[in-house]
Amino acid sequence: MDQQADPIKRRLNIDFVMSVCALLISAVVCAIALYQLRNASLMMSAQTWPYVTAGWHYDKDEAGILVANDGQGPAIVHAVSLTVDGESQHDVVSALRHLINGDEGVVQIDALAHGVVIRPGETLRLLNVQGATSNTQLRAARKRIGVVLCYCSVLERCWTNTLNGLPREVEHCTEGAGLSLPELGDEN
Numbered sequence: 001m002d003q004q005a006d007p008i009k010r011r012l013n014i015d016f017v018m019s020v021c022a023l024l025i026s027a028v029v030c031a032i033a034l035y036q037l038r039n040a041s042l043m044m045s046a047q048t049w050p051y052v053t054a055g056w057h058y059d060k061d062e063a064g065i066l067v068a069n070d071g072q073g074p075a076i077v078h079a080v081s082l083t084v085d086g087e088s089q090h091d092v093v094s095a096l097r098h099l100i101n102g103d104e105g106v107v108q109i110d111a112l113a114h115g116v117v118i119r120p121g122e123t124l125r126l127l128n129v130q131g132a133t134s135n136t137q138l139r140a141a142r143k144r145i146g147v148v149l150c151y152c153s154v155l156e157r158c159w160t161n162t163l164n165g166l167p168r169e170v171e172h173c174t175e176g177a178g179l180s181l182p183e184l185g186d187e188n
Contacts, residue, residue: 047072048072048073048153048154048155049071049072050069050072050073050075050120050151050153050159051070051072052068052069052070052075052151052159052167053067053167054066054067054068054149054161054163056142056164057125061130061131062128062130062131063128063129063134063139063142064108064127065125065126065147066124066125066128067112067125067126067149068118068123069121069123070120071120072120073153073154074119074120074154075118075152075153076115076116076117076151076152076153076154077113077114077115077118077151078114078115078150078151078158078173079114079173079175080126080147080148080149080150081146081148081149082126082146083145083146084098084099084141084144084145085144092109092127093109095127095145096138099137099138099145100134100137100138100141102133105129105131105132105134106130106131107127107128108125108127108128109125109126109127109128110124112124126147146162147163148160148161150173152172152173157169158170158171160173
């Protein structure tokens, strides 16, 4: 009877060892799959990452603040804050009224408010003035102006950036009273 029990024990030991090996192989395959999933997620994030910067633009008789998306994916603007002397401004036109005296010159602005999408490679004018007097006055006032942008990717990763700063990742954008478009015909 002992001779018959010996092969059964061996068979049980071999089955047990094979089962443990199968479990180990399954665990390794699962770990590799999770690692590949993480890498695929990182690749997707890199392919949709917007990199939005705001900076000064100067030319012969014009000056302004440009906002550019130098990243790979679209940037969805959630908040734009423009300050003059530390005071938040309702819109770009009212901000320019604090900075520039007189009616000489041309003002150009692009709609940069909540919900605007900046495509990769696109540059928008937060504000731009043309004309010798307006240009000189805006250049002289540049240290009085502050800009804070908050934007998100299509994967809902968000960043904030300041004028001449570098983007910094944030958990989410706070929806606040940002810039709005000026009323048409608003002369005040």
